Amino acid sequence: xxxxxxxxxxxxxxxxxxxxxxxxxxxxxxxxxxxxxxxxxxxxxxxxxxxxxxxxxxxxxxxxxxxxxxxxxxxxxxxxxxxxxxxxxxxxxxxxxxxxxxxxxxxxxxxxxxxxxxxxxxxxxxxxxxxxxxxxxxxxxxxxxxxxxxxxxxxxxxxxxxxxxxxxxxxxxxxxxxxxxxxxxxxxxxxxxxxxxxxxxxxxxxxxxxxxxxxxxxxxxxxxxxxxxxxxxxxxxxxxxxxxxxxxxxxxxxxxxxxxxxxxxxxxxxxxxxxxxxxxxxxxxxxxxxxxxxxxxxxxxxxxxxxxxxxxxxxxxxxxxxxxxxxxxxxxx
Amino acid sequence: xxxxxxxxxxxxxxxxxxxxxxxxxxxxxxxxxxxxxxxxxxxxxxxxxxxxxxxxxxxxxxxxxxxxxxxxxxxxxxxxxxxxxxxxxxxxxxxxxxxxxxxxxxxxxxxxxxxxxxxxxxxxxxxxxxxxxxxxxxxxxxxxxxxxxxxxxxxxxxxxxxxxxxxxxxxxxxxxxxxxxxxxxxxxxxx
Numbered sequence: 167x168x169x170x171x172x173x174x175x176x177x178x179x180x181x182x183x184x185x186x187x188x189x190x191x192x193x194x195x196x197x198x199x200x201x202x203x204x205x206x207x208x209x210x211x212x213x214x215x216x217x218x219x220x221x222x223x224x225x226x227x228x229x230x231x232x233x234x235x236x237x238x239x240x241x242x243x244x245x246x247x248x249x250x251x252x253x254x255x256x257x258x259x260x261x262x263x264x265x266x267x268x269x270x271x272x273x274x275x276x277x278x279x280x281x282x283x284x285x286x287x288x289x290x291x292x293x294x295x296x297x298x299x300x301x302x303x304x305x306x307x308x309x310x311x312x313x314x315x316x317x318x319x320x321x322x323x324x325x326x327x328x329x330x331x332x333x334x335x336x337x338x339x340x341x342x343x344x345x346x347x348x349x350x351x352x353x354x355x356x357x358x359x360x361x362x363x364x365x366x367x368x369x370x371x372x373x374x375x376x377x378x379x380x381x382x383x384x385x386x387x388x389x390x391x392x393x394x395x396x397x398x399x400x401x402x403x404x405x406x407x408x409x410x411x412x413x414x415x416x417x418x419x420x421x422x423x424x425x426x427x428x429x430x431x432x433x434x435x436x437x438x439x440x441x442x443x444x445x446x447x448x449x450x451x452x453x454x455x456x457x458x459x460x461x462x463x464x465x466x467x468x469x470x471x472x473x474x475x476x477x478x479x480x481x482x483x484x485x486x487x488x489x490x491x492x493x494x495x496x497x498x499x
Numbered sequence: 500x501x502x503x504x505x506x507x508x509x510x511x512x513x514x515x516x517x518x519x520x521x522x523x524x525x526x527x528x529x530x531x532x533x534x535x536x537x538x539x540x541x542x543x544x545x546x547x548x549x550x551x552x553x554x555x556x557x558x559x560x561x562x563x564x565x566x567x568x569x570x571x572x573x574x575x576x577x578x579x580x581x582x583x584x585x586x587x588x589x590x591x592x593x594x595x596x597x598x599x600x601x602x603x604x605x606x607x608x609x610x611x612x613x614x615x616x617x618x619x620x621x622x623x624x625x626x627x628x629x630x631x632x633x634x635x636x637x638x639x640x641x642x643x644x645x646x647x648x649x650x651x652x653x654x655x656x657x658x659x660x661x662x663x664x665x666x667x668x669x670x671x672x673x674x675x676x677x678x679x680x681x682x683x684x685x686x687x688x689x690x
Contacts, residue, residue, distance in 0.1 A: 183594055190579070190595040199632040204582040324597075479582070484592030 169281040169290045170477055172299040173351035178327060181355060185309050186324050187476035188469070194231070195472060204483050205234035211264040213255070214293070215241040215271045220443055220467055221293050221302070225268045228474035234482070237264070252276060256285040264288045266482055274298035274343075289481045297341050297403070303442050304347035306473040308355060310440065310466050311393055318436055329356030334386045336362040337397035337419060337450050340369050341404070344442045345397055349377055362386050364419060366408045383419060387429060387437075395440040396421050396451045412449055422452045429460075438462050509690040516661060518682035521644065524660030525554065528642050529561035531658045536609055539566045541637070543605055545578040547614045547626055548596050552577045553677035554644055555613035576600045578612070578633075583625035598633065605634040611658075615673040617643040620654035645684055647671050 167180060194202060210229040212222055222238065229236045239259075241247065246255060252271075259267060266289040269277045274296030281290040294300040311331060316323035333352055339345045339361050352359050359377040361368070372379060380386050387394065399415065409415045416422060421439060429437055439451070439461045447453050456463060516524070536542055539562055546555030552575075559571035579596040587593070612626050623641060630639060642658035647665045661684070665671060669688040676682050 187594045190597060193598065197633060201632070202582045203628065204587060480592050480594070483582075483587045484590055485588055 167481060170301055170481065171278050171281055171292045173301045173304045173347045176354065178354050181351060182325060182327060184305055184476050184480060185312060187480055188309050188472040189324055191475040192472040201231055201233060203233050204479055205232040208234045208265040208482055209263060210234045210266045210268060211237045211239055211259050213239045213267050213269045218270055224470040225293060225474050227471050228478055232475055232478055253285050256280055260286045266291060266478065268293045270294045272296055291477060294343055298343055299347045300343040301347050302474055302477060303344050304351040306466055306470040307348055307440060308351055309469045309473050310462050314438055315392060327355040328352060331357040331392045333357050333393045333395060334360045334362055334391045335395045336383060338367045338399045339363045340367045341400040342397045349375060360386055364409055387425060388432060391437060393438045393440055398444065399446055399450055416449050420450050421455045423454045426455045426458060440466060510687050511690050513686045514683055515663060515686055516684035521682045524644065525557055526561055528658045528660055529558050532611055532642065533562060533565060539569045541608045543574055543576060543601055543608045543610045545576045545610055545612050547578055547580055547612065547622060549678060550673055550675045551614040553675050554615060558613060573601055578626055578629055580622060580625040580629045583628045585621060600633060605636045607637045609638045610636040611640045611642050613642050615644050616671050617646045617656050618649055620650045620652035623654050624652055644673060645671060
């Protein structure tokens with residue numbers, strides 16, 4: 167694997183390998199010395215054409231814990247605002263011998279374009295492109311789910327997939343790359359996904375996606391899903407009226423205090439509430455829900471660093487150009 | 500990891516240690532460790548995956564047989580050195596494995612690193628780096644089942660099961676029943 171562009175094309179074994187490696191990275195995060203020498207001398211460039219707090223910080227922390235050098239590049243205040251093209255920016259980074267480019271772009275497909283071009287030799291990691299994909303977010307969500315549910319079952323999480331889990335993804339599916347990446351990854355790992363959204367916030371062609379669609383959040387919550395993933399209402403991408411008012415949205419599609427109380431009383435005893443952040447408190451999620459013990463928002467941020475360490479390590483540490491012979495693998499020196 | 504079956508290709512196989520030999524060597528190493536440490540106090544055995552770990556577990560059981568105050572499960576750990584290797588970039592990506600330390604930790608302990616084969620010494624160098632990141636032992640020693648020479652670093656084992664003079668064209672294969680369902684040490688050489 168040279169690039170991480172999407173979860174749609176990620177095989178189950180590759181995903182589990184990333185999650186298992188993240189498990190070891192998480193163990194490093196609990197030690198006194200939270201640093202590994204694995205990527206010493208490697209350069210990771212964070213190339214952000216769109217605003218981001220946690221993804222950029224998380225990638226930066228991950229690269230630094232693996233001893234890589236990090237260059238942060240934000241389009242605002244760079245030559246991009248003077249009209250520099252993606253190609254010229256990429257070639258500049260190539261000239262600085264970047265080994266990996268973590269790219270967030272407002273245009274869907276920009277990371278794939280970069281990876282397919284001969285502008286740059288580096289590994290490309292998609293950190294969110296338009297409304298297409300955000301693979302590391304989906305991986306950290308899967309990691310959070312796997313950890314939580316294997317802990318409850320009292321089983322080790324290494325090597326496990328997500329078979330048997332039922333997950334509801336609720337809200338602005340139309341504009342959400344997180345929803346798309348999660349849908350592909352979670353179904354690849356064997357979980358059942360139900361999308362819950364107003365019809366105006368569902369994309370065209372949803373009937374071809376491997377999921378169920380519901381228009382009634384309370385009905386889905388009553389079935390006791392293992393996790394409810396609330397999506398951010400992406401006001402900045404909305405150029406039309408998708409719902410009548412924010413109050414109506416919060417009442418019909420938001421995880422409010424009433425739904426939290428209903429969940430506490432009902433079958434969904436261990437249901438967790440996930441949110442990729444940043445949250446619109448009071449809109450898609452109430453403060454009480456966001457701060458409840460069921461909420462995994464902060465665990466997701468913590469796990470994000472481990473998962474991104476795993477991705478950087480697996481993409482950058484080895485030389486995959488030569489295939490190993492069985493004999494080489496068997497040598498223990 | 501699959502071990503190729505003997506007598507394939509153009510190689511010659513020679514068994515140098517059988518299961519009884521390995522058992523005797525480990526018994527002797529266990530006694531040597533106790534002797535050098537003047538007892539089992541503060542002793543921690545850290546096995547280097549894959550085969551160093553079951554060897555460390557066996558040594559701990561043998562130590563417990565001599566000193567019944569020792570709980571063999573409590574003094575064994577597993578030290579993964581994958582991310583500390585200096586040849587990461589020369590091989591395909593290796594996923595890291597778990598590092599598990601005894602609950603007592605390794606600070607101010609006498610740590611005995613355990614591995615199956617000592618060759619270039621680079622794995623042990625990586626292990627010494629890995630140890631620094633998880634604690635500060637009082638003493639670090641090294642026990643190996645086989646020392647085959649050809650060191651590339653100034654590293655020496657304190658306890659050796661068997662010194663095997665080999666040529667670098669040969670391969671030494673250690674099989675441990677916990678992993679390979681048989682106990683033996685084989686030298687594989689060009690025909």
